[in-house]
Amino acid sequence: MKYDISNDGDMKAFGARVATGIVAGCVLELIGDVGAGKTTFTKGLAKALGVEDPVQSPTFTISQVYELPDSRRLVHYDFYRLTDAGILSAEISEAVHDDRTIVVVEWGDIVEDVLPEDRLTLRIEAIAEDERTVELIAGGENARRVMEALS
Secondary structure (H helix, E strand, O other), rough: OEEEEEEHHHHHHHHHHHHHOOOOEEEEEOOOOOOOHHHHHHHHHHHHHHOOOOOOOOOOOOOEEEOOOOOEEEEEEEEEOHHHOHHHHHHHHHHOOOOOOOEEOHHHHHOOOOOOOOOOEEEEOOOOOOOEEEEEOOHHHHHHHHHHHHH
16 A cells, blocks of 8 residues: 655654554554654654654664553654664564554664564655655554554
8 A cells, every 4th residue: 555645744644544543562664764754654643642742753762662541552663873673672572562562663674573574564755855655564464454444
């Protein structure tokens, strides 16, 4: 499935739309160049899930945890500055196998060997300054549920 995004507001709205199909245990892998809209998407997703704190890219901290109102949590990783998961492999493995956690991984291609097969991959491509194309690739049951919710 491919979606055309016209601006930052649309990217946040798309994140919110994806949130409607999210269940705890979902893993989202975000792939795209710097400035493609990965964090903007995550901001929309997080807000729709009930995160009230400001959502920033965890580029320097690597991860950020947000507690959700329904006792789930959103864990947001950004591996831009790393070449592999390294010592974070155990943390990622724990997060992706926790049935109350939703995991978002920016630059997921760097750590794809640690990610579960059941994940929704979003490939974000810049077409113009504000225009993006987002391709969704479902890798398992949870990912397919999210895609079905978008239909």
